[in-house]
Amino acid sequence: MSKKQSSTILVETAIVASFAMSLSLLPDLAGWFTPSLGAIPLVAFSLKRGLRYGLLAGLIWGLLHFILGRVYYLSFYQVLIEYLLAFTCMGLAGLTSHKFQDTLKKGSLLTSSFWAILGITIAVLIRYFWHFLAGVIFWSDYAPKGMSPYLYSFMVNGSACGLTFILCVIIFLAILKFQSKLLKN
Ligand code: 218
Numbered sequence: 554m555s556k557k558q559s560s561t562i563l564v565e566t567a568i569v570a571s572f573a574m575s576l577s578l579l580p581d582l583a584g585w586f587t588p589s590l591g592a593i594p595l596v597a598f599s600l601k602r603g604l605r606y607g608l609l610a611g612l613i614w615g616l617l618h619f620i621l622g623r624v625y626y627l628s629f630y631q632v633l634i635e636y637l638l639a640f641t642c643m644g645l646a647g648l649t650s651h652k653f654q655d656t657l658k659k660g661s662l663l664t665s666s667f668w669a670i671l672g673i674t675i676a677v678l679i680r681y682f683w684h685f686l687a688g689v690i691f692w693s694d695y696a697p698k699g700m701s702p703y704l705y706s707f708m709v710n711g712s713a714c715g716l717t718f719i720l721c722v723i724i725f726l727a728i729l730k731f732q733s734k735l736l737k738n
Contacts, residue, residue, distance in 0.1 A: 566606050569598040570613035574621070577614075585709045588716035592643055592680075593724050596673050599647035600725075601654075601736050607644030615640030631691040639683040646676035654738050662733075666726060673721050681714035 573591030581587035591614060599607025615636045618624050626632055649672035656665040688706025696705035728735055 566610045569594050570610045573614045574617040586712045588720050592717050593721050595643045596646040596721050599644045600650050603650040604647030607647030611641040611644035627691045631687050634683050634687045639680045642680045643676050646672040677718045681710050685710040
């Protein structure tokens with residue numbers, strides 16, 4: 554890849570991270586149960602440009618929460634897990650990027666959808682695993698009286714995880730069907 558290409562992709566990375574952050578700023582309707590809209594551009598970008606740029610975009614998305622004062626701080630390790638580790642993990646969708654690109658170039662929409670959905674599943678599950686863990690360790694005081702912290706964290710983060718996954722898959726498949734050139738590396 555030429556120097557010009559890689560600097561263009563770095564600019565794209567910053568733009569995608571900012572777009573994800575601006576979607577995170579939209580008012581949420583159901584608190585921590587709300588799906589993460591910013592995950593949509595992030596997984597699409599990771600599948601297009603690959604793992605390294607995806608992880609970098611996720612990290613920048615996480616860091617932007619600090620700059621904009623949108624971090625919910627309970628403790629140092631909670632913030633590290635939820636805003637650096639968890640957000641960076643969204644870029645793991647790039648793990649299947651090569652397979653996705655190969656099959657997309659061959660024109661096989663069904664196989665490329667399979668690889669994309671696999672990448673999205675890995676990224677969303679691992680991200681929300683970290684939120685689940687942080688929920689058990691750091692957020693248990695917020696659980697309704699008598700409810701196990703595991704069940705509470707699973708209900709909150711499991712719902713957000715499921716909704717985020719469904720949204721990412723539906724919108725990604727729509728882009729793949731109608732504007733697949735946007736997703737080609
Ligand atoms: C049970 C519980 N409540 C709240 C949180 C915090 N949390 C959950 C999901 C996503 C994010 C990142 C910002 O959107 C945060 C901080 C939790 N982990 N568990």
